[in-house]
Amino acid sequence: GFLSALPSIASHEELIGYLANVWTERVLSSDTISQNLIFLYGLYGGWLVEPELLAALENSDEENERLRAVDLLVSLGTEKSVEPLVTCLEEENPDLRFPAILALGRIGDPRAIEALKPCLFDNDSDVRCIAITALGSLCGADVRPPPTFLFAILAPIAPHQEPDSAEVEEVKKLLRLALSDSSEAVRTETAIVLGCLGETRVVDQLAEILMDAEFDYYDKGRVARALGYIGTEEAVGALGEFNNNALFGDVPVPKVVLDVTHPDRAFPDIGWTGSPVWFEICAGCALNEDSWGITRLVDIVSDWRGRLGATTDEEAGDLSGFIQMYRLDRLQWYEEKMVPAIIAMGAKAVVPLLECLSEAEGTTQPELVEDESHRLLEEIRKATKVEELIKLLAEASRISEEVESAIYLLGEAHIGAEDPLLDALKESEKLVDLFIEAYQKSEWASVQEAAAKALARFIRVAGRDTAIGAKVYQQVVEPSVEDLRTEEGYKRRRAFVTLAYFGEPQAADWLLEALNDEDHQRRYSSALLLLTFYADYADERVIDTAIEALRKATDPAIRRAIALKLKELDHPAVIAAFGNALQDPEWWVRWTAAEVLHDKGDESFVEALIQALDDEDSSIRHEVIGALGKIGGPRAVGALADVLWYHEDEDTRQWAAVALGKIGDPAVAEAFARALQDEDADVRSRAAGALGELGDASAIPSLVAALADPEPEVRSQAARALGELGDASVVPSLVKALTDSELEVQRAAAHATGKIGELERVKPLLMEVSETESPNVQYWAAITLVWLKDSSDVERCMEALNCSETGIREEALNALVSAGSELLDAKRLLKLCTDMIEDEGELVRLHAVRGLGKVATPEAISLLRGILDSAGETPYMIRAGAVSSLANIGTPEAVGAMIEALNDPAEVVRYIAVRRLGEIGDATVLPALTRVAEEDTGASGDVLLADAAREAIERIQKRCSE
Secondary structure, three states, X not given: OOHHHOXXXXXXXXHHXXXXXXXXXXXXXXXXXXXXXXXXXXXXXXXXXXXXXXXXXXXXXXXXXXXXXXXXXXXHOOHHHHHXXXXXXXXXXXXXXXXXXXXXXXXXXXXXXXXXXXXXXXXXXHHHHHHHHHHHHHOOOOOOOOHHXXXXXXXXXXXXXXXXXXXXXXXXXXXXXXXXXXOHHHHHHHHHHHHHOOOHHHHHHHHHHHHXXXXXXXXXXXXXHXXXXXXXXXXXXXXXXXXXXXXXXXXXXXXXXXXXXXXXHOOOOOOHHHOHHHHHHHHHHHHOOOHHHHHHHHHHHHHHHHHXXXXXXXXXXXOOHHHHHHHHHHHHHHHHHHHHHHHHXXXXXXXXXXXXXXXXXXXOOHHHHHHHHHHHHHHHHHHXXXXXXXXXXXXXXXXXXXXXXXXXXXXXXXXXXXXXXXXXXXXXXXXXXXXXXXXXXXXXXXXXXXXXXXXXXXXXXXXXXXXXXXXXXXXXXXXXXXHOOOOOXXXXXXXXXXXXXXXXXXXXXXXXXXXXXXXXXXXXXXXXXXXXXXXXXXXXXXXXXXXXXXXXXXXXXXXXXXXXXXXXXXXXXXXXXXXXXXXXXXXXXXXXXXXXXXXXXXXXXXXXXXXXXXXXXHHHHHHHHHHHHXXXXXXXXXXXXXXXXXXXXXXXXXXXXXXHHHHOXXXXXXXXXXXXXXXXXXXXXXXXXXXXXXXXXXXXXXXXXXXXXXXXXXXXXXXXXXXXXOOHHHHHHHHHHOOOOXXXXXXXXXXHHHHHOOHHHXXXXXXXXOOOOOHHHHHHHHHHHHHOOOOOOHHHHHHHHHOOOHHHHHHHHHHHHHXXXXXXXXXXXXXXXXXXXXXOOHHHHHHHHXXXXXXXXXXXXXXXXXXXXXXOOOOHHXXXXXXXXXXXXXXXXXXXXXXXXXXXOOHHHHHHHHHHHHHHOOHHHHXXXXXXXXXXXXXXXXXXXXXXXXXXXXXXXXXXXX
């Protein structure tokens, strides 16, 4: 819904600018729009968002905003965030300390180690637990947070800097103390982390966890991994004992190829591909370069990806969200740890992956197994040095798995202008014989094709008239010509492929002839091979046969392959065929068709796309909805509106909202208005926010009605939307909303009423409301009048500063400070801010600090300087606010205090001081800024400050020269 309200943009930079403008208006409001805004800013801004998050963390007077900023820094933070996050460790609220620790562990900067050590003795056991995990991660342990922390473990792990070995040993000593912690969860996490650090003294404790029935399989899986890292005889014995008792019968050690005849013992309600412990064991085998472990791991990963993307409980296995979150965690760990490890294995991993390809059809997710195997093989090809493979072959005396792997990699290599393999083949007939033997005898079709590719490259250089060229033709090419007419489909396909690589026309001629064959499967296969290997021969007859195959081929694999090849052709008949393919029984074909039609955006396929809106697969619905949003028009709008109103899937309704927002048709507002009746509160809330952003006055009646929605989130969003529309006719409804039972709705109504203005119309209504018995309603009425710069109820607004509700105190002081001298004289404002500077609400204190900046008296400067001097007691966010207020005062005394703030322990405070000095300073501040600019030690924080200081110096020098 929020996305749908975004304006049409031409680039990410424009979106960043747009979001930056909205940020200043929204970041301090604790509402859904603010959450979406922060998320979108992070999504599209990437590296640009971190300074804004740090600023929100420091300056926001709303704790929920600070919490969201820290949560996002878990995913987006870099070394620049280390100091601000370290400061968060001093916060009283464990909900702030917890994600700050998690972020420091993910960022991987060893500077955080010293700050995290005291957290091992925190009063909150969850904080102690995550501190142990973070310290282990910073010291190089391959750890992941336990399941209770799954809300944040999806953040990508940054490359860690190497910590000092002495520091690692000190951390280990502290962790050993934690083994005696009063919390069982802390003791368990400590043992796992120490195990992943190779600490042998925890083997017995880890073994006890494995055999303890009270521990679940998620912790046991991590324990199994920790024992694997220790790797001693005792650790392996513990794994073997657990394996014997809990999993696979009589198999002694999981490092061997395991008996999979009773896999359901691992986790009976999931089966072997879903078992957490089974995953860990397969991963351990794979890390030990075990072929079986690699093939099983690829199968498990593919199965999980398919289930996580499933659209029905039956396809997903009807598993709990907890298990699904476990899968997400392990899939990310697989990407971070296993994929690089498999790539590093090089040729050793090739045959297991080729086996994955050959066995794919027998797995639960054949397409995903094929995709994953091809991806890993491609990455191995990129990472393997050709010279090393050639050396391996030169030393080989016979065909082996390792030799076949090397031949596969060499044959599939993307060779540039220089091809070392060709030079080696020229110099060694033995090497040529190895490639010929691999072509003739390998059981892997991929190895045979790779050998044919390499030999074909060699013949193009060496020539077929040479002795070695004649040998290759005699043993490879001529038998392939004979195999063209064999009834064995496997040999025939190999012949086509081989002759295509060698550029022999016989295969193309035979394939063209086969287009007239009575056997339709042979016709379809011929068309596919022509499109694959002989694209120059793809005339109308070939395309027509391929389109027929897309419609009629009984083999889904043929239809999938044909769809992928036709996708590359920009031909009217092909596009029309994809319109029909939206109803294909094969998911892959339907998805390819939807993707093609989305890219084309052709309005002639609107009806076909509308029919596909009911597809059982959510990914296909997503593509179809995107295509309709791109095409637009009344039919598309009507169909998308139906989806928004009636579709049972919430995600699908949200995609429809996004697509409608892109169309920009007047009928869109009606669709969003109807969505206000959706059964899902999130959809109603997003629809209300979108209507406010669209600015269509026709939505006013629906939004007014939404002020009575049973969900406070929807009511508050509706109030904000009405404020955005700015129509004075809704003022009575907004004033009535001030009597709502929820604080956030009252706040939103007050802001919306103040934004619309119309004091003469609003004031009588507010005065009437203020006569109610509820003090809070009276306060909100008074606050709204102050927002409108009306002095008639200032005293009640000041009385609201004594309210027990922090939110009311925040808004009351915010309104009074914003009105400033228009309603209060300097003396009264100074007393007001002085009284509130010690309030327990940090946002209240921030508003008080902001008010001192408006007073601009020596007393105010003295108070602000005192805030900066109390760095050990005052949160850095308040100190940063004091710097900004001093900058607003701008007198020499205020500037002097700002220069002193350049020594503040918090990097963010120093950074704001530098930036504001650049805005207001003169030549007298240049020495202090020059000192900061010269303190660039290479650390990320110093670099950030130094760059800001240099920029500030340039701005001041430019002003002075003018």
